[in-house]
Amino acid sequence: MSAGQALFCLLALPKGFAYPGKADPRQDVRKDCFLPKAKAGLTNRCLRLGSNNQLAANAGGWTRAVRSLWDSVRFGRLAPSGPDLLKAEASAVTSCRIGTEVGGCWRPQGGLLLSLCSVFLFVFGCNTQRQLEFPLNLEGRDPAEISLLAREEATHFLEELFGTPDYPRVPPGVSLNEKWLQMASGEPSWQADERGIPSWPRGLYRQHCSLCHGIAGDGAGPAALIMDPYPRDFRLGIFMYTSTIPGAKPRPEDIRRIIVEGMPGTAMPAFRNLAPEAIEALVEYVIYLSVRGETELLILQAILDEEEPLPLSFPVKERLIQEDLAWIWEQWSLPENFPDRYVVVPPPPPPIASQADWEASVARGREIYLSERAQCAKCHGPEGAGDGEQANELYDDWNYPKRSPTPAQTAERARLYTLPLRPLRVRNFREGVFRGGSRPEDLYLRIAIGLKGTPMGGVGPTPDSKGALEPEEIWHLVHFVMAQAGLGPPAR
Amino acid sequence: MNPGMVERYIEKKPCAAGQTLLPAVFRLLLGIAVLTVIAGAFVSTYGAGLAIPDWPTSFGKIVLLYSPIGGIPFLPAAPWEVFLAQAHRFLGLLAFGFAVVGLILCWFTSPTWSVRMAAVVAVLAIGFQVMVGAFRIWSGTPWSAKLLACSAPLVLVVIFLSTEWVTSRSRRQATLPRGTNRSARTFWVAGFLAGWAYFQIVAGTQLRHGGPTESPYWFLFWVWVHVLSGLGLGIGTILAAWFVNVGWPGDPPRAGTASLRILLSGVLVPCQVVLGGATWLSRFGVPRWFTDYVASWHLTLESKAPLEILARTSHAVLGIVILALCGSAVAWSIWGDVGEIKTD
Numbered sequence: 001m002s003a004g005q006a007l008f009c010l011l012a013l014p015k016g017f018a019y020p021g022k023a024d025p026r027q028d029v030r031k032d033c034f035l036p037k038a039k040a041g042l043t044n045r046c047l048r049l050g051s052n053n054q055l056a057a058n059a060g061g062w063t064r065a066v067r068s069l070w071d072s073v074r075f076g077r078l079a080p081s082g083p084d085l086l087k088a089e090a091s092a093v094t095s096c097r098i099g100t101e102v103g104g105c106w107r108p109q110g111g112l113l114l115s116l117c118s119v120f121l122f123v124f125g126c127n128t129q130r131q132l133e134f135p136l137n138l139e140g141r142d143p144a145e146i147s148l149l150a151r152e153e154a155t156h157f158l159e160e161l162f163g164t165p166d167y168p169r170v171p172p173g174v175s176l177n178e179k180w181l182q183m184a185s186g187e188p189s190w191q192a193d194e195r196g197i198p199s200w201p202r203g204l205y206r207q208h209c210s211l212c213h214g215i216a217g218d219g220a221g222p223a224a225l226i227m228d229p230y231p232r233d234f235r236l237g238i239f240m241y242t243s244t245i246p247g248a249k250p251r252p253e254d255i256r257r258i259i260v261e262g263m264p265g266t267a268m269p270a271f272r273n274l275a276p277e278a279i280e281a282l283v284e285y286v287i288y289l290s291v292r293g294e295t296e297l298l299i300l301q302a303i304l305d306e307e308e309p310l311p312l313s314f315p316v317k318e319r320l321i322q323e324d325l326a327w328i329w330e331q332w333s334l335p336e337n338f339p340d341r342y343v344v345v346p347p348p349p350p351p352i353a354s355q356a357d358w359e360a361s362v363a364r365g366r367e368i369y370l371s372e373r374a375q376c377a378k379c380h381g382p383e384g385a386g387d388g389e390q391a392n393e394l395y396d397d398w399n400y401p402k403r404s405p406t407p408a409q410t411a412e413r414a415r416l417y418t419l420p421l422r423p424l425r426v427r428n429f430r431e432g433v434f435r436g437g438s439r440p441e442d443l444y445l446r447i448a449i450g451l452k453g454t455p456m457g458g459v460g461p462t463p464d465s466k467g468a469l470e471p472e473e474i475w476h477l478v479h480f481v482m483a484q485a486g487l488g489p490p491a492r
Numbered sequence: 493m494n495p496g497m498v499e500r501y502i503e504k505k506p507c508a509a510g511q512t513l514l515p516a517v518f519r520l521l522l523g524i525a526v527l528t529v530i531a532g533a534f535v536s537t538y539g540a541g542l543a544i545p546d547w548p549t550s551f552g553k554i555v556l557l558y559s560p561i562g563g564i565p566f567l568p569a570a571p572w573e574v575f576l577a578q579a580h581r582f583l584g585l586l587a588f589g590f591a592v593v594g595l596i597l598c599w600f601t602s603p604t605w606s607v608r609m610a611a612v613v614a615v616l617a618i619g620f621q622v623m624v625g626a627f628r629i630w631s632g633t634p635w636s637a638k639l640l641a642c643s644a645p646l647v648l649v650v651i652f653l654s655t656e657w658v659t660s661r662s663r664r665q666a667t668l669p670r671g672t673n674r675s676a677r678t679f680w681v682a683g684f685l686a687g688w689a690y691f692q693i694v695a696g697t698q699l700r701h702g703g704p705t706e707s708p709y710w711f712l713f714w715v716w717v718h719v720l721s722g723l724g725l726g727i728g729t730i731l732a733a734w735f736v737n738v739g740w741p742g743d744p745p746r747a748g749t750a751s752l753r754i755l756l757s758g759v760l761v762p763c764q765v766v767l768g769g770a771t772w773l774s775r776f777g778v779p780r781w782f783t784d785y786v787a788s789w790h791l792t793l794e795s796k797a798p799l800e801i802l803a804r805t806s807h808a809v810l811g812i813v814i815l816a817l818c819g820s821a822v823a824w825s826i827w828g829d830v831g832e833i834k835t836d
Contacts, residue, residue: 187542188540222706265791273796
């Protein structure tokens with residue numbers, strides 16, 4: 001719905017009900033015709049209608065000229081300048097229907113049609129574009145300061161590399177399964193094989209994901225505003241719930257698990273009912289959107305921040321492809337190629353042989369929770385109720401750039417973003433809802449790795465650092481959190 | 493009322509066989525039309541509107557119906573979405589066929605031009621909907637899906653009214669005079685409710701068939717409109733049902749077909765509000781304005797779970813049924829009932 005459409009609707013709608021600047025006298029005629037009252041008064045009303053027309057016919061020259069022009073648009077001809085009252089009386093009795101012309105009376109159908117068209121446009125819009133395009137990621141940038149040439153250059157280069165939502169491409173140096181991308185992209189439909197038998201689906205992403213995550217994976221789909229938290233914006237290449245070390249990309253397995261199991265307490269559903277191929281296609285497409293999004297940021301940086309001359313020269317494009325895009329794809333490949341270094345596997349938990357062991361572990365976990373080493377209580381509060389002293393001032397990486405020093409500046413800055421600023425909601429363990437999963441292994445990974453893109457950092461050991469806590473301490477912390485959530489000791 | 497009109501109705505006695513066959517055909521037509529609407533609701537719930545990318549053929553072939561499971565003779569197996577889409581087309585074709593049969597029967601058995609016109613209108617309405625459906629496939633745009641979803645309820649109302657007209661006129665042709673119990677109050681109340689119900693359907697269509705590139709603020713706007721209007725309609729229908737059926741103290745008693753339709757709407761609209769809430773919960777979880785109060789729900793949504801399917805489909809179908817009832821109430825308030833109840 002564009003501003004032009006809205007303006008047209010607002011201007012056109014009154015025409016059907018305010019012609020020619022006063023109430024349509026035919027309203028009375030219609031009422032009398034529609035409900036069975038004595039028809040004796042009908043002729044008089046039609047005559048009066050005719051006399052109104054007569055008055056109109058005697059109006060000043062410019063009024064008649066305007067009215068004639070209006071009539072030529074509505075009827076395709078000039079309307080009679082005055083009624084034949086004898087004909088009006090005769091036709092009124094036999095043709096007393098809604099909207100029928102009575103003698104030389106004005107017909108409301110033209111205005112009604114115009115009103116219906118304006119309502120139609122308002123409700124349905126007039127976007128006849130069937131092939132969609134990825135919108136440019138101009139979050140945080142003032143659109144008025146970006147030239148048309150810059151937009152077109154960026155859009156065109158991205159389309160060369162990554163295609164469109166209906167026809168995705170795999171850029172050079174990136175190893176993505178094209179068949180799965182075909183399945184996930186496009187309009188939801190089924191494709192037939194050579195025998196005409198529907199054999200594989202298309203449009204899985206648009207069917208299942210785009211309502212929330214948007215056509216470009218920007219997390220600003222049509223339904224984004226009614227959700228808390230916002231749907232994930234894939235374009236930053238950051239995913240919260242992973243099994244890889246801080247700073248590393250997720251494994252496809254991490255994305256697959258979220259798609260299959262959903263996220264409790266959010267609007268992200270579990271897609272258990274989808275076929276395995278469909279899930280693989282969606283995983284591949286999410287990675288595609290993420291790689292595309294990060295590449296887009298670098299291209300826009302080159303055009304808008306580094307102010308590369310436009311159109312982009314071949315060396316610049318080559319650099320973007322051979323260095324920047326290649327680096328992005330390499331990051332995605334590292335966890336699969338070097339799992340020992342990048343993937344965190346929870347070690348076996350300490351043995352819990354009895355209730356006393358459990359309570360001891362929980363107590364030890366509470367000590368660690370309140371300690372300065374872990375610093376959990378600062379945000380989660382002393383009892384894990386999400387009421388820590390810093391709980392109200394936290395933002396994730398998607399919302400942090402929307403902030404400004406003062407509320408007035410933040411409100412001003414908000415116009416540069418699609419979705420308004422929204423703070424993080426610190427987890428209240430007592431609710432028992434853990435978005436990344438509530439299994440002990442899931443909780444271990446959340447504590448050890450942290451939540452990427454949020455102020456919650458990981459405290460577990462990594463190949464590069466010892467970490468703030470030992471694995472056994474992390475397990476005690478997990479048991480404390482489980483106890484606060486009422487989950488009880490894990491099954492042995 | 494002109495006595496000559498009654499005499500004209502009595503003189504022209506229709507053929508006896510047509511008296512029973514014609515209403516039966518139209519009642520069947522109505523049943524199939526309702527099934528078509530239900531199938532259409534399933535199609536949009538499963539997002540299968542474009543599952544078959546061509547029309548009138550299906551993947552280049554002439555296929556009447558698919559089967560979601562294999563091994564059934566004469567029915568080729570196909571995925572669930574394809575089966576739904578083809579079933580919807582098949583039922584629409586069946587409805588069109590019955591409408592044509594009804595029209596032919598009218599022409600040869602019923603002398604009354606209004607009954608014939610009702611049959612013609614039914615054929616035209618279904619034909620129109622078929623063409624809109626074809627356009628939906630050909631264009632593939634979200635707004636064509638919205639157009640299809642907005643026209644289907646009107647078509648069902650037309651079929652419903654045509655059926656009521658044919659069956660009632662057939663019953664009344666030989667012996668009964670035209671009804672005199674018309675109610676302006678019922679007319680205006682029913683008309684207002686029908687308009688409001690249709691507005692709700694249009695608002696719901698914006699949410700159900702929104703394109704992937706629509707603005708979140710546009711979606712949110714329609715959410716507020718749909719929810720607030722739905723709550724208002726729920727209260728308004730209950731009040732209207734009371735107002736039309738009971739009225740103020742001292743009003744003459746009233747109960748006719750139109751009033752009873754509004755009474756039924758007064759029962760169904762609150763159910764529709766509940767279904768709307770179930771639709772929201774099953775699709776989007778707890779609304780974000782309430783997560784501070786109910787965040788402790790261990791709610792993990794599941795896509796295409798039975799609850800979601802049932803809630804979303806029922807919500808769409810019931811909305812159309814309510815519109816049909818209100819439209820019927822409007823019509824009956826004009827046609828008038830045959831009975832002993834006085835009008836206002």
